[in-house]
Amino acid sequence: MAVPRILALAAGALAARAALTAVRRSPVNPSLARANFRGRTVTLAGGPALAAGASVAAAAGAPTGPAAAAALTAGLVSGAVGLYDDVAGNRPEQRAAKGFAGHLRALRHGRVTSGLVKIAGVGAAGLAASALLSLDRPARRTAWGTVADVALGAGVIAGTANLVNLLDLRPGRAIKASALIAVPLLPTRAGGPAAGALGAAAGLLPEDLDEQIMLGDSGANALGALLGVAIAAQAGPAGRAVILAGLAGLTAASERVSFTAVIQRTPGLRDLDELGRRQS
Numbered sequence: 255m256a257v258p259r260i261l262a263l264a265a266g267a268l269a270a271r272a273a274l275t276a277v278r279r280s281p282v283n284p285s286l287a288r289a290n291f292r293g294r295t296v297t298l299a300g301g302p303a304l305a306a307g308a309s310v311a312a313a314a315g316a317p318t319g320p321a322a323a324a325a326l327t328a329g330l331v332s333g334a335v336g337l338y339d340d341v342a343g344n345r346p347e348q349r350a351a352k353g354f355a356g357h358l359r360a361l362r363h364g365r366v367t368s369g370l371v372k373i374a375g376v377g378a379a380g381l382a383a384s385a386l387l388s389l390d391r392p393a394r395r396t397a398w399g400t401v402a403d404v405a406l407g408a409g410v411i412a413g414t415a416n417l418v419n420l421l422d423l424r425p426g427r428a429i430k431a432s433a434l435i436a437v438p439l440l441p442t443r444a445g446g447p448a449a450g451a452l453g454a455a456a457g458l459l460p461e462d463l464d465e466q467i468m469l470g471d472s473g474a475n476a477l478g479a480l481l482g483v484a485i486a487a488q489a490g491p492a493g494r495a496v497i498l499a500g501l502a503g504l505t506a507a508s509e510r511v512s513f514t515a516v517i518q519r520t521p522g523l524r525d526l527d528e529l530g531r532r533q534s
Contacts, residue, residue, distance in 0.1 A: 259440050259449045262315035266453025270307030274458060274467070277303050285341070291424060294465050298340050300458050301472030305333025308454035312480045315446025320389040324483050325447050328383035332415050332479040335375030336471035342368035343471075376475055380411035380482065387487050399491075406494035411482035413501030418478030419471055420508050425531050426463040427517075428474045429455045435481050444484040451480040463530045 277283060277299040286298040309329030316322035384407030388400060395403065414435070422428035432455055439448040455477055461467045469477070486494060517523045 256445075258315065259445050262311060262446050262449035263453035263456070265314055266308060266311035266450040266455075267457030268307075269311050270303055270454035270457040273306040274299060274303035274461070288468060288470075290465055290468060292465070296465055296468050298337075298468050298470040298472070300462060300467030301340060301470035301474075301476075302333060302337055303467075304454055304458055304469060304473035305329055305336070305476035307457070308451040308477055308480055309333065311450030311454055312447040312483070313450070315448075315450040317443055317446060318390050320386045321444075321447065321483075321487055324383035324386040324487070325450075325480055327386065328379050328411055328415075328479040328483045329451075329476045331379035331382075332376045333472045333476035335372045335379075336419075336473070336475035338375075339368045339372040340470040340472055342371075372471060372475070376415050376479065377408070377412045379479060380415070381405075381408040383411055383479070383483050384408040384486060387483070390487070403491050403494070406491060406498055407486040409498040410486045410489070410494050410501065411479055413498060413505065414482030414485060415475045415478035417501055417504055418481070419474040420505070421513060422469050422471075422474040423514055424527060425465050425468075426459060426529075427527055428469055428477065429459050429462060430526060430529075432477050432481055436484070439481075439484050439488060442488050444488040447480060447487070448484040451477055451484070459530075463532060465532050 277286075278297070283297060283299055287295055288298055290296050309326055312325040312329060313322040316325055381404070384404045387407055388404050391400075391403065418428050418432055421431045433452060436448045436452040439445055440452075442448075458467065458469075458473075462469065485497060489497060517527050
């Protein structure tokens with residue numbers, strides 16, 4: 255692995271750990287306590303810490319100014335609206351709306367849920383980041399070609415953010431899945447941002463596996479959005495379209511199928527999912 259990628263990985267880990275310390279010492283930390291899937295009390299401090307650390311490190315590793323701006327936009331905005339959903343979504347009146355369909359049903363009844371605000375925010379961040387990435391694309395396209403390319407990129411960024419969030423149901427799962435996405439990107443031109451995001455996630459993995467922290471929507475959405483930026487920066491229009499179709503299919507499947515159940519009954523996936531996790 256090239257030295258710049260190693261430096262980006264290290265920078266991400268250091269930035270995320272520094273941010274985690276800052277959030278834990280802040281006055282808001284007590285309000286971030288939540289019960290995890292086992293009923294153990296953990297803190298959502300890992301979410302904003304990952305969003306901040308990964309965004310800064312991904313931007314620092316970006317090859318161009320527009321790519322750095324895209325990383326900051328996607329990571330910080332997705333992390334911010336995710337944090338809003340983590341906090342506001344804990345209110346009793348917000349808990350009933352589950353999944354994209356649930357948020358749309360609430361909207362039809364005149365209620366704007368925190369989850370819908372998050373979806374809109376992540377989508378807007380993805381669109382802005384994709385538009386920034388287009389500044390690095392060849393100028394030989396038509397206006398409609400540029401619009402289509404930006405739209406596909408926005409879908410990839412928002413879709414990847416959503417996918418990582420959907421996987422964040424057990425300790426370490428979202429980070430492990432993100433590593434599988436990020437590692438193939440490391441040798442590419444988009445490897446710097448991917449390395450920065452991956453390093454930040456790896457820096458918080460021990461606390462995540464030990465059930466001291468949770469990523470929540472803030473961390474998972476930010477991490478996924480940053481990986482989406484790296485994917486969109488590397489893929490052409492056809493590649494973006496294929497990837498977006500896959501993301502849309504997985505999102506639709508999540509409304510009907512439990513990813514946790516699928517993982518539990520698939521030996522290889524189950525072993526990877528449980529690797530390093532606290533057993534009791």
